[in-house]
Amino acid sequence: MAAKKKNNDNNHEETSRVIEKETLESYETDMAKYSIIVNRRRALPEDRDGLKPVQRKILFDLFDQHATSFSKRIKSSAIVGDTMKLYHPHGDSSIYGAMEPLANNYKCKVPLIAPKGNWGTIMGDDPAAMRYTEAGLSDFGFECVIGELKDTPNVVDWMPNFDRTKTEPEFLPVKIPLLLINGSFGIGVGDKMSVNIPPHNLSEVIAETRAVIRDPNHQVFLIPDHCLPCKILEADFKSICDTGAGSYRVRGIVETTEYDGLPALIVRSLPDRVTTDMIESKLKEMVEKKQLPMINDIIDASANGVVEIIIQLRRGSDPGYVKEILYAKTKVQDTVAVNFMVVHGVNPERRSYTEYIKDFLKLRATTKFRL
Numbered sequence: 446m447a448a449k450k451k452n453n454d455n456n457h458e459e460t461s462r463v464i465e466k467e468t469l470e471s472y473e474t475d476m477a478k479y480s481i482i483v484n485r486r487r488a489l490p491e492d493r494d495g496l497k498p499v500q501r502k503i504l505f506d507l508f509d510q511h512a513t514s515f516s517k518r519i520k521s522s523a524i525v526g527d528t529m530k531l532y533h534p535h536g537d538s539s540i541y542g543a544m545e546p547l548a549n550n551y552k553c554k555v556p557l558i559a560p561k562g563n564w565g566t567i568m569g570d571d572p573a574a575m576r577y578t579e580a581g582l583s584d585f586g587f588e589c590v591i592g593e594l595k596d597t598p599n600v601v602d603w604m605p606n607f608d609r610t611k612t613e614p615e616f617l618p619v620k621i622p623l624l625l626i627n628g629s630f631g632i633g634v635g636d637k638m639s640v641n642i643p644p645h646n647l648s649e650v651i652a653e654t655r656a657v658i659r660d661p662n663h664q665v666f667l668i669p670d671h672c673l674p675c676k677i678l679e680a681d682f683k684s685i686c687d688t689g690a691g692s693y694r695v696r697g698i699v700e701t702t703e704y705d706g707l708p709a710l711i712v713r714s715l716p717d718r719v720t721t722d723m724i725e726s727k728l729k730e731m732v733e734k735k736q737l738p739m740i741n742d743i744i745d746a747s748a749n750g751v752v753e754i755i756i757q758l759r760r761g762s763d764p765g766y767v768k769e770i771l772y773a774k775t776k777v778q779d780t781v782a783v784n785f786m787v788v789h790g791v792n793p794e795r796r797s798y799t800e801y802i803k804d805f806l807k808l809r810a811t812t813k814f815r816l
Contacts, residue, residue, distance in 0.1 A: 488631040489640050492787040492801055493616040493808050494590070495624030497631065499543045501617055502532035504557060507582045508591050514559035518581040521562075525575055532606050532613055541575050548580060551672050551750045552717070554627045554644035557586035567747050569720035593618040593816065600815045618812045622805045624787065625650045625667065625798065630718070638793060640786040643669035643717070657802050665798040669781070671695060673714035673752065686798040689785030696778040697752070699771060701764045704757045707741060708764050712754035712777060719776040721747045721754055727775045728756065736774075739767060 490497050496504070506528045512519045525540045533540055546552040548560035551567050562578035565571055572578060582591065593600045594614070602615040628644040645667045656663045668682050680693030698713040712724065725745050731737045739762035744755040758767060772778040786795050789804070796804070 488638070489786060489788050489793055490624060490629045490631070490642075491616060492624065492789050492796060492804050494619045495622070495627070495629070496617065497543070497629070499528075499533050499535075499540060500547065500557075502528050502613065503540065503544055503547070504582065504586060504591055504617065505614060506532065507558070507580065508587075508594060512581040513587050514581050514583055515587075516581070518559065518561050518579040521575040521578040521580050524580060531611055534607060537575070541572070544580060545572050547586075549750065554670070554672050555585050555647060556583050557590060557627075559583040559586075567715075567721055567750050567752055568745060569722035589620045590623065591617045593620075593812070596816055600812050616808075619805075620809070621647075622650055622654055622802055624801060628669075628717075629787075638786060639784055641782055641784050643781055643783060644672060646670040653798075654802050654806070657799070657806065661803075663799075665802055667798060669693070669695070671717050673717075674698060675714055675716055685783050689795045689797045689800075690783060692780055692782045694778060694780050696772060699768055699777065701768070704755055707760055708758045708762055710756040710758070710764055710768055710771070712752060712756070712771075714752050715777065716779040716781070719779060721745050721752060724754055724775050724777060731770075731774065737767065737770060739763075 488497070490500075494501065503524065506524055507513075510519060510524070510527065511517065512524070521541060521544065524544070525537045528540050529535070529537055544558060545565055548556055548558040548564050550556055559581045560578065561580065563573040564578060594617075600618045603612045604615050605611070606613050624642060625645050626647050628642040629640050630642070631640045649667055649670070653663075653665045653667060657665065664687065666683060666686050668677055671677075675698065676696040678694040678696060681691060682693070685691035685693070695716045697715040697719075700711045700713060702709050702711055704711075712721075715721065715724065722745075725743055728737065728740065728743050732740050732743075739759050740756060741759045742755075742757040744757070746753040746755060756767065756771075758764060784795065785797070785801065786793055787801070788794075789796060
């Protein structure tokens with residue numbers, strides 16, 4: 446018994462080894478590993494199909510369940526549950542939250558999901574609970590993003606899912622440069638790891654892609670085209686396209702008119718990720734602080750994704766002056782900081798517009814030959 450106890454003591458000494466390490470050094474090492482995982486698998490889109498991992502998994506699950514706008518829509522709770530069970534075990538709210546922007550045309554230039562039910566409003570209201578809403582792939586999402594999988598699964602590369610019970614595509618066989626069309630927004634971990642790619646006009650992106658096909662030395666030049674019609678103010682868009690970084694100002698449409706016999710302004714559109722509730726709240730705050738005493742009433746008549754904020758002014762007020770205050774003090778005019786940061790290969794990289802389209806064409810050539 447004594448010999449056995451001594452042997453156990455020796456094993457205990459071998460396995461219970463204390464490692465001394467500086468806290469700061471440990472933090473930096475752990476944070477570096479954490480940032481790599483988050484940026485690659487959560488926050489940044491991949492340049493191959495222009496999608497973040499959770500978006501790709503949602504679209505593939507919709508495809509796998511044959512949920513389309515022209516066939517059938519299924520309960521969002523079924524989509525969320527299946528995606529979480531098979532592909533993305535990170536909570537139902539994160540999955541449902543990723544579905545909502547893909548379904549609304551005021552958040553996604555060309556929606557990839559065809560929604561049914563209450564999916565939120567431009568006023569800032571949240572979607573109804575997932576048990577009340579339904580979704581399927583939109584026509585564009587099926588035809589241009591994932592539809593080629595129906596012809597052959599070999600069109601893309603596959604990998605095991607998180608628990609190795611099923612396979613899932615590494616990327617989707619997009620037919621168009623999706624990242625420039627719909628843009629992307631996300632906050633990564635680390636310096637300059639956030640992505641902010643504005644949306645662009647579909648026809649213009651395709652025209653520039655064809656220009657690169659005809660002339661490999663062609664330098665892509667595009668001006669953003671937001672989800673709602675807005676004015677893009679002058680900026681160095683050539684530098685933005687060439688470097689993948691820069692900034693510009695975008696301004697919503699504001700009309701000068703009359704309402705019930707009084708001068709008025711009507712806000713007809715807003716920059717991306719700005720809700721009418723944000724504008725209304727800011728205006729009411731300024732009225733309470735006596736900063737805009739010329740405002741008589743604020744009426745938010747927005748509905749069905751159409752912006753209509755009526756700002757009724759007092760008699761004799763100058764609408765032009767109030768309009769300038771709107772631009773200066775509210776999000777009716779906003780500054781967009783572009784950062785074309787994507788996962789290229791295995792590493793996050795900032796790409797120029799031309800580099801991105803050339804990468805897309807190489808991938809597209811590969812997927813076409815696999816059909």
